[in-house]
Amino acid sequence: MVFPDDERSQVTAVDFKDGNVYVTLASGVMVGNPLHWFKWLEDATPDQRANTEFYFASVYFPDLDDGLDVESMLKGEAVTWDKLHQTAEHNAKQ
16 A cells, blocks of 8 residues: 555565565555566666665666556556656646
8 A cells, every 4th residue: 555645655675576576665565566567677687676766656776767656566557667757747748
């Protein structure tokens, strides 16, 4: 569960195990999705996966210039950081 404007939604860890990617929030909630949903992350090297920046309900991989959105992961959607920002920019222009 993501808590709007609440420190409990701060990402504290990202892990890869058994073909899945798991994001852990400060609340202790762990969200996981199949890694193959995120081809860009599946194809990344261990070093690229290890280079992360944690944010409110998201994790960014600077070496890959993309990231994961926890709310989308909870919905079972393979939405990436890049797609979210493109949508936000598009909506701001309207």
